[in-house]
Amino acid sequence: MRPLRGRSGMLGHVKRSAGQSTANRGRGRRVGRYTLGARVYDVVSLEWPVYRPGRLAGIRLLRLRPGDRVLDIGCGTGLNFPAMQAAVGPTGAIVGVDQSEQMLARARARVRRHGWRNVDLVCADAADLNGAGPMSVEPMTADPFDAALSTFALSIIGDGAGAWRAAVQATRPGGGLAVVDLALPTGRWAVLAPLARLACFTGGVDLDRKPWRWVARDTSQVTQLSLRGGHIRVAAGSRPHPPAAGT
Ligand SMILES: C[S@@+](CC[C@H](N)C(=O)[O-])C[C@H]1O[C@@H](n2cnc3c(N)ncnc32)[C@H](O)[C@@H]1O
Numbered sequence: 001m002r003p004l005r006g007r008s009g010m011l012g013h014v015k016r017s018a019g020q021s022t023a024n025r026g027r028g029r030r031v032g033r034y035t036l037g038a039r040v041y042d043v044v045s046l047e048w049p050v051y052r053p054g055r056l057a058g059i060r061l062l063r064l065r066p067g068d069r070v071l072d073i074g075c076g077t078g079l080n081f082p083a084m085q086a087a088v089g090p091t092g093a094i095v096g097v098d099q100s101e102q103m104l105a106r107a108r109a110r111v112r113r114h115g116w117r118n119v120d121l122v123c124a125d126a127a128d129l130n131g132a133g134p135m136s137v138e139p140m141t142a143d144p145f146d147a148a149l150s151t152f153a154l155s156i157i158g159d160g161a162g163a164w165r166a167a168v169q170a171t172r173p174g175g176g177l178a179v180v181d182l183a184l185p186t187g188r189w190a191v192l193a194p195l196a197r198l199a200c201f202t203g204g205v206d207l208d209r210k211p212w213r214w215v216a217r218d219t220s221q222v223t224q225l226s227l228r229g230g231h232i233r234v235a236a237g238s239r240p241h242p243p244a245a246g247t
Pocket of ligand 1 (some may be wrong): 073074077078080097099125157158
């Protein structure tokens with residue numbers, strides 16, 4: 001565990017990476033809708049009636065401890081931050097990455113409101129955390145995270161698989177990884193499928209992606225949950241340790 005000392009006190013300062021203006025021009029429609037909708041996201045996203053149990057389950061399954069340093073991929077307005085703060089405490093740290101400056105502006109306001117001094121907000125493409133391209137934020141990932149999660153974002157991010165790979169690489173062996181994402185409800189909840197489909201379409205969700213499957217594929221000690229009739233899928237596991245030398 002390595003608290004983010006030295007960066008604390010930034011109060012939700014938004015870092016911008018080197019090639020951002022180039023990347024800004026290339027932003028897809030998916031980010032565009034969050035840019036336009038950032039102001040109303042917390043109200044219209046059905047957080048309380050529908051989606052909150054999903055994010056709380058994902059965070060719980062990370063088994064965060066005081067002092068942990070956590071990466072939030074596609075953090076949006078920071079709806080995960082209160083529960084993560086409660087778990088990691090003031091000696092821990094949160095790094096939120098999002099490609100929409102407008103969503104990060106809402107997140108920064110949340111950080112200010114709560115007076116948190118251990119949150120860094122990074123405006124970047126989540127698929128490109130490790131210095132491979134123009135939006136490199138290499139210093140951010142120099143020290144491995146104790147845990148990483150993504151809630152309702154991997155099915156939206158253009159290169160969601162790349163963002164997942166970056167999150168795995170940024171997490172220490174044995175660290176927790178969790179994904180919370182969306183599918184159409186089934187069983188007696190299937191009657192709500194048209195509404196769910198509309199919500200997913202409006203949010204730019206690629207329903208074929210099913211990113212919780214990547215958790216089952218790439219981590220160990222996997223737990224999977226299905227909430228709201230299968231509309232919310234939660235998966236969490238640990239980053240496997242590399243095989244010992246000579247085995
Ligand atoms: C549905 S919102 C989810 C926000 C937050 N995780 C939550 O649970 O409320 C999806 C977020 O993904 C962000 N996003 C889309 N493409 C991205 C990318 N390539 N890199 C980082 N964030 C991205 C959007 O800006 C938006 O904030």
